[in-house]
Amino acid sequence: MSAHTSMPRTRFKPEPWARRLVGSLFAALLLGGCGQVWNDPYPAAEAGQNILYTAFTQRPKHLDPVQSYSEDEATFLYQIYEPPLQYHYLKRPFTLVPGTVSRMPVLRQYDKAGKLLPEGSDPAQVAVSEYELQIRPGIRYQPHPAFALDEAGKPAYLDLSPAALADKRSVADFPLTGTRELTAEDYVYQIKRLAHPRLHSPVLELMGDYIIGLRELHAQLMTDEKARRARGDKDAWIDMRRYALKGVDVVDRYTYRIRLQGSYPQFPYWLAMPFFAPVPFEADRFFAQPGMAERNLTLDGWPVGTGAYMLTQNNPNARMVLARNPNFHGETYPCEGEAGDQAAGFLADCGKPLPQIDQVVFVREKESIPYWNKFLQGYFDASGVSSDNFDQAVQMGGAGDVNLSDEMAAKGIRLTTSVAPSVMYMGFNMLDPVVGGTSEAARKLRLALSIAIDQEEFISVFLNGRGLPAMHPLPPGLLGYQEGQAGINPEVYDWVEGRPQRKSIEEAHRLLAEAGYPGGRQAKTGEPLVINLDTTGSGMGDKASIDWLTKQLRKLDIQLVVRATDYNRFQEKIRKGNAQIFYWGWNADYPDPENFLFLLYGPQGKVKSQGENAANYQNAEYDRLFERMKAMPDSPERLAIIQRMLRILQHDAPWVWGFYEKAYTLQHGWVKNRKPGKIIRNTLKYQRIDLNERALKRTEWNRPMIWPALLLAGLGVLVVWPAVSHYRRREARRGDGRQT
Secondary structure (H helix, E strand, O other), X not given: OOOOOOOOOOOOOOOHHHHHHHHHHHHHHHHHHHXXXXXXXXXXXXXXXXXXXXXEOOOOXXXXXXXXXXXXXXXXXXXXXXXXXXXXXXXXXXXXXXXXXXXXXXEEEEOOOOOEOOOOOOHHHOOEEEEEEEEOOOOEOOOEHHHOEOOOOOEOOOOOOHHHHOOOOOHHHOOOOEOOEOOHHHHHHHHHHOOOOOOOOOOHHHHHOOEOOHHHHHHHHHHHHHHHHHOOOOOOOOOHHHOOOOOEEEEEOOEEEEEEEOOOOOHHXXXXXXXXXXXXXXXXXXXXXXXXXXXXOOOOOOOOOOOOEEEEEEEOOOEEEEEXXXXXXXXXXXXXXXXXXXXXXXXXXXXXXXXXXXXXXXXXXXXXHHHHHHHHOOOOOEEEOOOOOHHHHEEEOOOOOEEEOHHHHHOOOEEEEEEOOEEEEEEEOOOOOOOOOOOHHXXXXXXXXXXXXXXXXXXXXXXXXXXXXXXOOOOOOOOOOOXXXXXXXXXXXXXXXXXXXXXXXXXXXXXXHHOOXXXXXXXXXXXXXXXXXXXXXXXXXXXXXXXXXXXXXXXXXXXXXXXXOOHXXXXXXXXXXXXXXXXXXXXXXXOOOHHHHHHHOHHHEHHHHOOOEOOOOXXXXXXXXXXXXXXXXXXXXXXXXXXXXXXXXXXXXXXEEEEEEEEEEEEOOOEEOOOOOOOOOOOHHHOEEOHHHHHHHHHHHOXXXXXXXXXXXXXXXXXXXXXXXXXXXXXXXXXXXOOO
């Protein structure tokens, strides 16, 4: 036999890798066409769920209602805890309504002899004001291990050993939970906690002026605390039920009374704040057990309430989650509001049960650009407007009107604007030997700085015009705020051609010279005047704003030294009076001028009493007028007193009056019932998400770009195909050559 060779026809079969590549690309094309979102930052299990997504920038420090007093904490606290009163969600002016109580508190006032006074009596005659509150039966706490019982009906998680706590890092690590009914005793327990020796409530001094016996209770608790420390028992749980508070009584299971010294018409506003929310003793006792705090298991991190939501995840560096409280007692969406609410769609959910959202996911975003991009992609449901994205979001009209940009409008995004009930200011430490004190020289120095620091320029440069220059502590909308010439600060502004005009820098130089610093130097020694700004190094302490402030002081040939530190150290310097000038702000707790004017009330001095008067300002006449004003209902007489107080402040200049913030908020069209009103903070239960619209928009805005990948793959095949074909033909020839 002779060898025989042939070249048989062969059919090309793709390599397995080629088949997989083509299959993957085809599947990707199908998924892209079906609207699959590839860049969704949230877990797949959350897709389509009734969840509101939002962001937070600063980690909350306190979630214990006895200590919390900042905006970033209020965002969480007001959804979880229920004070006896709340604000009507839609009505303006802001209106108090029952929260957990069955009716508004009953007020009885008595004279010094204990005689009941008729309604509307002169506040000067009132020795005691008594508020009686009656809560509704049937309100229950969220499920929580503090209420869990074992088979014998005893608390399941008391006296826990170190071994039992070894694997516990969250309340979710305790498998058993329980609940119980809200009682009047729970509200009384929390009021007593204002005097707790270890918790340092920021309102102890203020409430000690009013709630009868609160100061005495604090003194007794401090004495007992010293005794515990002497015994080496400093961490033992303090059962507040064992202590009596003279001005607060439990009448029955659902009723309690609070007695105040004198007349304090603003007190009902406090009854809408978490300081007066209920805290069950079981929760206090549960978290006080040894080993809990070391595992970050505290009431300060894991609140226990009766509200619409409960905290189920607490990672303040990344993600916090509020989930619907399955034991929520129920509430319905309001059916009345103010003019325009019907047309704006705010009454469409009239009578529907609350809350309307199952979960609220808070994602920490430290940088504004990623936050903004996720909002544009639909992954955050609402957003503020920062300087970084202002021009992209907002258009300013020639008449100063504000509108959404075309890009935002095309996406169905809505803009809400309002003047926030807040004031930002630069405070002078009145205990400082240079800028403080009551001398005429120090006052003129403060006024010179007040004129030189151009708030209008700051608002334009750093806030894109989102603010109004402040003339005093009271923001628009409160009794005492006036428009026009009557409302200007005559120490800093002149009224020129129908508008306020900042006094000239020459006037500031004149005041500076009269203060003893001609040309920015001490008249006696010739040494340059140096002003120290204490700051946290973020926000008003960032480089751009510091450079701007340096420029403002340079107008007066004054040198600025910045002493930046972390927030805790900064607070300590303020508490001890070691700062010279500092930036600060205040958001209203309630819509009354007293809530701003008390920031400069002498007995509220930060160094003197750890109050909220961070400037440590004191003026005898101002303090006397404040004490009269705070006890008065709104009236022409009260207004006249407030205006006199404002003139005193403008004359003394304890602050550089900064600005009132204009709040700009963006929200996607699928977010419903989101009405601006910064004083109302328990807002999440009213909001609603159109889930179908959100899903469609997210898919539309995040549709994957498949064609670049297909193009690259195609090019790759074209490059590789000749080599593969040549290789296969060569192998086929070799195979045929071996056949015989």
